[in-house]
Amino acid sequence: MTLIIGLTGSIASGKSTVSLMFHDLNVPVIDADKISREVVNPHEDAYNKIVDTFGNSILQDDKTIDRAKLGEIIFNDHVMREKLNNIVHPAVRERMLAKRDAFVKAGVPTVVLDIPLLFESNLTHLVDKTLVISVTESVQLTRLMTRNGYNEQEARQRIQSQIPITEKVKMADAVIDNNGTKQETYEQLEQLLQQWRDLTTEN
Numbered sequence: 001m002t003l004i005i006g007l008t009g010s011i012a013s014g015k016s017t018v019s020l021m022f023h024d025l026n027v028p029v030i031d032a033d034k035i036s037r038e039v040v041n042p043h044e045d046a047y048n049k050i051v052d053t054f055g056n057s058i059l060q061d062d063k064t065i066d067r068a069k070l071g072e073i074i075f076n077d078h079v080m081r082e083k084l085n086n087i088v089h090p091a092v093r094e095r096m097l098a099k100r101d102a103f104v105k106a107g108v109p110t111v112v113l114d115i116p117l118l119f120e121s122n123l124t125h126l127v128d129k130t131l132v133i134s135v136t137e138s139v140q141l142t143r144l145m146t147r148n149g150y151n152e153q154e155a156r157q158r159i160q161s162q163i164p165i166t167e168k169v170k171m172a173d174a175v176i177d178n179n180g181t182k183q184e185t186y187e188q189l190e191q192l193l194q195q196w197r198d199l200t201t202e203n
């Protein structure tokens with residue numbers, strides 16, 4: 001039996017950092033952000049729908065989508081965000097499920113679905129266990145501004161476009177505190193994985 005873990009958190013809480021740790025522990029990760037970039041390449045259905053909805057001004061000279069420009073629009077306007085989600089999410093979901101099912105068929109013991117909007121999009125039925133990577137709002141804000149070069153307002157808009165992390169913590173099967181060092185996070189992950197694997201083999 002394959003254990004499917006839904007990895008989530010809030011923006012810049014450390015999902016990708018923990019994803020890399022899963023890779024080190026030989027656990028495959030299916031990354032919704034990565035797939036969401038693939039499905040908007042030119043010639044994909046979602047690309048055409050995005051251009052129809054947002055216009056040519058969100059394209060770069062080479063006709064690919066200008067992600068910074070599209071981000072500015074959708075993180076400022078929840079109606080436009082909903083429109084983009086309705087275009088991109090079905091395609092992302094379909095590809096994630098195909099990948100998940102291939103791992104299950106191959107008998108891989110543990111698979112991770114890294115989905116930033118796992119709770120917002122009501123996708124918890126796709127996984128056996130939910131894992132939230134948690135940080136305080138001030139750590140989150142600092143890391144997001146540092147990583148992306150956003151000013152405080154841009155960073156706060158992005159944080160506010162998601163369910164607050166304190167709410168996600170309440171909904172999670174397990175929480176990893178990522179306020180400390182990466183080593184401390186890694187130790188929590190190793191321990192949790194062992195615990196969940198023991199539960200799976202007991203049943």
Ligand SMILES: CC(C)(COP(=O)(O)OP(=O)(O)OC[C@H]1O[C@@H](n2cnc3c(N)ncnc32)[C@H](O)[C@@H]1O)[C@@H](O)C(=O)NCCC(=O)NCCS
Binds near residue numbers: 011068070
């Ligand atoms: C708006 C876009 C073009 C900005 O691209 P950019 O390269 O700057 O950011 P990236 O895709 O790496 O996303 C960074 C983070 O932003 C957050 N985020 C992205 N999209 C959304 C959204 N629609 N609602 C809330 N948060 C979001 C997530 O935490 C994500 O991890 C892009 O995020 C996008 O196409 N979003 C819609 C698809 C989506 O929901 N993706 C997230 C999971 S499938």
Ligand SMILES: Nc1ncnc2c1ncn2[C@@H]1O[C@H](COP(=O)(O)OP(=O)(O)OP(=O)(O)O)[C@@H](O)[C@H]1O
Binds near residue numbers: 015181182
């Ligand atoms: N424990 C840590 N100590 C110091 N820096 C960290 C730690 N964890 C993550 N970071 C840094 O914080 C930033 C955000 O982390 P990461 O990219 O893993 O978040 P994310 O949740 O995947 O973000 P997004 O939602 O945008 O995909 C990165 O620059 C990362 O290197």
